Amino acid sequence: MHAPLDHFATLAVSAVDNSLEPTLRARIDGKAKPPGSLGRLEDLAVQLGLIWHPAPPRTDRAMVFVFAGDHGLAEDHVSPYPASVTQAMVAAYLAGCAGMNVLAKAAATEVCVVDAGIAADVPPHPGLIDRKIGYGTRNASREPAMSIDDARRALSASIALVSDAIDGGIDIVAIGEMGIGNTTSAALIAHRLTGTPIGDCVGRGAGLDDAGVLHKRAIAQKAAARTAASAPLEVLAEFGGYEIAMMAGAVLAAAAKRRPVVIDGFIASAAALVAVRLHPAARAYCVFSHRSAERGHAVLLEAMAATPYLDLGFRLGEGTGALMAIPLVRAAAGILTELADLSDVLAGRLGQTQ
Numbered sequence: 385m386h387a388p389l390d391h392f393a394t395l396a397v398s399a400v401d402n403s404l405e406p407t408l409r410a411r412i413d414g415k416a417k418p419p420g421s422l423g424r425l426e427d428l429a430v431q432l433g434l435i436w437h438p439a440p441p442r443t444d445r446a447m448v449f450v451f452a453g454d455h456g457l458a459e460d461h462v463s464p465y466p467a468s469v470t471q472a473m474v475a476a477y478l479a480g481c482a483g484m485n486v487l488a489k490a491a492a493t494e495v496c497v498v499d500a501g502i503a504a505d506v507p508p509h510p511g512l513i514d515r516k517i518g519y520g521t522r523n524a525s526r527e528p529a530m531s532i533d534d535a536r537r538a539l540s541a542s543i544a545l546v547s548d549a550i551d552g553g554i555d556i557v558a559i560g561e562m563g564i565g566n567t568t569s570a571a572l573i574a575h576r577l578t579g580t581p582i583g584d585c586v587g588r589g590a591g592l593d594d595a596g597v598l599h600k601r602a603i604a605q606k607a608a609a610r611t612a613a614s615a616p617l618e619v620l621a622e623f624g625g626y627e628i629a630m631m632a633g634a635v636l637a638a639a640a641k642r643r644p645v646v647i648d649g650f651i652a653s654a655a656a657l658v659a660v661r662l663h664p665a666a667r668a669y670c671v672f673s674h675r676s677a678e679r680g681h682a683v684l685l686e687a688m689a690a691t692p693y694l695d696l697g698f699r700l701g702e703g704t705g706a707l708m709a710i711p712l713v714r715a716a717a718g719i720l721t722e723l724a725d726l727s728d729v730l731a732g733r734l735g736q737t738q
């Protein structure tokens with residue numbers, strides 16, 4: 385049950401070489417289209433070029449890692465659903481019949497389901513990766529959700545898992561989560577790492593009504609008032625959860641291995657912020673997929689100067705928003721690797737890709 389700590393301690397993230405950007409822009413401007421006419425997809429192409437330099441970007445295999453964990457906070461009724469839904473949804477992922485599975489199929493993306501800390505013993509399944517750190521976190525409104533050591537264990541476990549997947553041929557990493565109560569954890573992380581008032585970070589989560597949001601806000605206030613922690617690892621340990629820690633580790637692993645990591649919505653963005661505060665160079669590897677309808681997502685996006693590509697009104701999690709952006713990543717890479725130069729087209733030299 386205990387993963388080693390050293391993958392986190394020894395991790396190195398190298399910065400992308402931003403001085404290459406003008407060269408990449410000029411190359412894209414020379415393609416068979418008016419300059420800038422593929423809009424923000426060109427920005428994504430530049431980002432992929434910087435990440436993969438000097439190699440051309442590869443996008444054959446994408447994998448979404450869905451980390452599942454339970455939250456002690458759930459006993460305070462911060463969610464309209466009981467904690468048992470976490471495990472039930474994991475069973476649905478393994479059966480291939482959840483929202484995430486449907487969207488992963490459409491996005492030609494492999495699925496990796498990880499038990500980061502579900503509050504029950506989950507029956508073994510060939511599709512389930514057991515990296516359980518504990519049986520749910522402790523209640524962050526009363527005490528730290530986890531120890532610093534457990535936060536490091538969670539980070540290290542996912543760093544090892546995602547690094548191995550990349551070594552095994554995964555070109556695009558995407559992150560998502562399942563954990564009843566985790567929008568409260570994410571709100572607390574957003575609040576503490578950005579300095580935004582907690583009330584502006586708390587939203588409806590899985591569908592609270594107005595009274596429910598008021599109650600959730602009060603619980604979050606209580607948790608925030610309990611601790612003055614401000615360093616990213618401490619904030620992560622104070623507020624949880626295991627699946628958020630593992631998403632942060634996944635971001636760091638992708639960055640360390642120089643692969644793009646597609647960030648889902650509110651909770652995944654909170655994890656990305658933890659990762660970026662731990663290793664600022666990791667920001668350049670993050671692709672922010674969509675703008676979640678959850679209140680507080682804007683706070684996180686702004687803190688990372690991120691403008692997502694999609695606005696579909698999603699507020700599900702599970703990696704669903706990230707999955708919808710995988711085709712964009714593939715298309716953007718194609719701008720660099722398959723789109724002809726205008727000079728070749730005008731000279732009638734067709735069918736030669738760069």
Ligand SMILES: Cc1cc2ncn([C@H]3O[C@H](COP(=O)(O)O)[C@@H](O)[C@H]3O)c2cc1C
Nearest residue numbers: 463561562563564565566567589590700701
């Ligand atoms: C059936 C169901 C499936 C879900 N899939 C993702 N979430 C989403 O809702 C949860 C966060 O909301 P809160 O903080 O209000 O609990 C997370 O598990 C998130 O992934 C779901 C929630 C439910 C109910």
Ligand SMILES: O=C(O)c1cccnc1
Nearest residue numbers: 589649650676699700701
């Ligand atoms: O944006 C998300 O990831 C989200 C929002 C609400 C509930 N679950 C997930």
